[in-house]
Amino acid sequence: MSRGAGRAEEQAFRAGFACFVGRPNAGKSTLVNAIVGQKIAITSNRPQTTRHVVRGVVHRPDAQLVFVDTPGLHRPRTVLGERLNDLVRQTWSEVDVIGLCLPADEEIGRGDRFITAEIAELKAPVVAVVTKTDLVGKAELAERLLAVTQLGDFAEVVPVSAVSGDQLDVLVDVLATYLPRSPQLYPSDMITDEPEQVLIAELIREAALEGVRDELPHSIAVLVEEIQRPDSDAGPRAVTKIYADVYVERQSQKAIVIGAGGSRLRDVGTRARGEIEDLLGTRVYLDLHVRVAKDWQRDPRQLRRLGF
Numbered sequence: 001m002s003r004g005a006g007r008a009e010e011q012a013f014r015a016g017f018a019c020f021v022g023r024p025n026a027g028k029s030t031l032v033n034a035i036v037g038q039k040i041a042i043t044s045n046r047p048q049t050t051r052h053v054v055r056g057v058v059h060r061p062d063a064q065l066v067f068v069d070t071p072g073l074h075r076p077r078t079v080l081g082e083r084l085n086d087l088v089r090q091t092w093s094e095v096d097v098i099g100l101c102l103p104a105d106e107e108i109g110r111g112d113r114f115i116t117a118e119i120a121e122l123k124a125p126v127v128a129v130v131t132k133t134d135l136v137g138k139a140e141l142a143e144r145l146l147a148v149t150q151l152g153d154f155a156e157v158v159p160v161s162a163v164s165g166d167q168l169d170v171l172v173d174v175l176a177t178y179l180p181r182s183p184q185l186y187p188s189d190m191i192t193d194e195p196e197q198v199l200i201a202e203l204i205r206e207a208a209l210e211g212v213r214d215e216l217p218h219s220i221a222v223l224v225e226e227i228q229r230p231d232s233d234a235g236p237r238a239v240t241k242i243y244a245d246v247y248v249e250r251q252s253q254k255a256i257v258i259g260a261g262g263s264r265l266r267d268v269g270t271r272a273r274g275e276i277e278d279l280l281g282t283r284v285y286l287d288l289h290v291r292v293a294k295d296w297q298r299d300p301r302q303l304r305r306l307g308f
């Protein structure tokens with residue numbers, strides 16, 4: 001390659017930050033996962049499970065797109081709720097482009113209008129992303145696209161399905177055009193900069209929530225106390241030892257998480273261990289303890305300790 005061509009390519013390169021916003025369950029986390037191609041954000045069919053800002057990096061020959069994942073805005077009832085909302089607003093003001101997720105299979109509602117109005121005030125261009133298109137027929141999709149164009153003044157409207165993969169590449173192309181000209185922000189081999197400890201805690205929390213979300217929707221937090229790496233010469237049988245505490249707010253919740261004779265906690269451990277082994281690429285020994293931290297959501301000191 002001539003030096004001239006190299007410079008031109010350098011000049012054409014774009015890099016920057018994007019985030020998906022939208023009401024709970026709009027499909028934001030699933031979309032980031034599908035685009036980045038690795039399980040990094042936490043998905044669920046229940047609202048408000050994404051707590052940490054998790055980044056995924058998409059590397060393209062002409063662009064680098066860094067995704068910042070935020071929890072949903074909601075009416076704050078606790079210190080945790082207020083912190084989450086502050087975090088969301090702060091993230092929104094720092095990105096180069098925003099994808100507003102609107103599910104194709106649901107009518108536009110008050111929540112969507114509220115978020116649209118909030119982000120209209122920011123400087124970043126907003127791309128409306130109509131998600132879950134695999135769930136609707138053509139006629140319904142056309143109707144929804146029309147309603148979306150009437151909802152606000154969007155830079156573009158892109159329909160996608162994270163499940164079928166349809167239009168994901170188009171969405172990345174569109175988002176990339178709104179990034180500033182910039183050299184790469186992160187090394188080419190980086191997919192996420194979230195500390196492993198946080199990712200591991202999220203995987204455990206997700207497993208612990210499985211099946212008890214109705215009873216304990218926001219009452220579980222996980223703290224990874226220690227990660228003991230295997231010796232570098234341990235070979236394929238290397239085991240990473242992880243010690244983690246699962247925090248609940250009350251004694252009664254502890255009993256739910258542990259289950260009869262500890263059966264539920266064993267299942268949680270097995271499920272989380274499988275996910276962590278995929279993440280780390282080694283075998284994992286996982287030691288889980290359930291502890292009660294009374295009303296941790298209302299106590300700023302405990303919140304800090306638990307990473308909020």
Ligand SMILES: Nc1nc2c(ncn2[C@@H]2O[C@H](COP(=O)(O)OP(=O)(O)OP(=O)(O)O)[C@@H](O)[C@H]2O)c(=O)[nH]1
Nearest residue numbers: 025026027028029030044045047048132161162163
């Ligand atoms: N069929 C289908 N389902 C989807 C698609 N994207 C997401 N879902 C489902 O929709 C539900 C919500 O998805 P999430 O990605 O957790 O939604 P979210 O917007 O991140 O939700 P919060 O974390 O609550 O804000 C999950 O059950 C997903 O499996 C899609 O493209 N097609």
